[in-house]
Amino acid sequence: MAEKMMALYDSSKCTGCGACSVACKQWNSLPGEKTSLVNSYQTQNVHSSATWTFMSYQETYENKRNNWFFRKNQCMHCTDAACEKACNYKAISHNEQGFVVIDHTKCIGCGYCTTNCTFHIPRVDAKLEKSTKCTGCSDRVEQGLSPACVKVCQPQALIFGGKQAIVKQARERVQQLRASYPRANFYGDAELGGLNYACVLLREPQFYNLPANPSVPLSLTIWKDWVLPLGGLGIAGALAMVGIGTFMNYRGGAGKGHHTDEGKGGDVHD
Structure with a gap:
């Protein structure tokens, strides 16, 4: 070597x-x-x-x-x-x-x-x-x-x-x-x-x-090390997590018109 x-x-x-x-x-x-x-x-x-x-x-x-x-x-x-x-x-x-x-x-x-x-x-x-x-x-x-x-x-x-x-x-x-x-x-x-x-x-x-x-960007690590190795199951799990996160966010008030300037979406920069 x-x-x-x-x-x-x-x-x-x-x-x-x-x-x-x-x-x-x-x-x-x-x-x-x-x-x-x-x-x-x-x-x-x-x-x-x-x-x-x-x-x-x-x-x-x-x-x-x-x-x-x-x-x-x-x-x-x-x-x-x-x-x-x-x-x-x-x-x-x-x-x-x-x-x-x-x-x-x-x-x-x-x-x-x-x-x-x-x-x-x-x-x-x-x-x-x-x-x-x-x-x-x-x-x-x-x-x-x-x-x-x-x-x-x-x-x-x-x-x-x-x-x-x-x-x-x-x-x-x-x-x-x-x-x-x-x-x-x-x-x-x-x-x-x-x-x-x-x-x-x-x-x-x-x-x-x-x-x-x-x-290394977290998004890349999740995709390469977790999602891809598990194939369809990993993708389904990732989508499920997104769904749960969206639901919890809604329950917390994000879906009730309580946005603030800090809470608005924007570009993500690694």
Whole structure:
């Protein structure tokens, strides 16, 4: 069995140069895109079929000091990957190195992986009609090379290696940083079973627009783990639960015109 691999991004070492984004595009033959200014020096804030990784910039002014906080945005390659669970065609899987990859011979471009991804990463290529995202540079790794973004990183904010060794380095790095940055943390140590692309952050995950406690959507878990395995019986049970819930809601007064603004329906966002 091949050793599980891991990439680690250390935000304390990052200069925000964006060379990783360029290397990703070059290695994967991804075209350039027209972008617009988001804030400060940031010109992109969402992934696309042509952009699998980009830098985000947070600028703060505290204690009479200007501070920059960077983060490399990309697929986290979750161990408990919602995109893999969501795919009805088994087009998404973990390879031997532990990275989440998409098999385009099976993918139909439905976008269900995007809808259910905890971090909203995959994007459907309109021309190919296939879902796309970071591959972990599987083709390079299989040849004993590091991912393109890691190879090009001059300040070594990105490192790559065996998972156990990288996890150990990340934990040690956080302990070193906490002397100056008390809120430093290792994001990806336990989240979603462990992330194979993890981060050393200087502040709470929410500051970097990351969920503090990422999880697979409950609706997906119920459908895949409970309803489908039981077949028709599971579907009947789910419908029965909906019926009971509706009846109890009615008995509680929801059917008597007692709606409030807070109680009205709306879009559900995972």
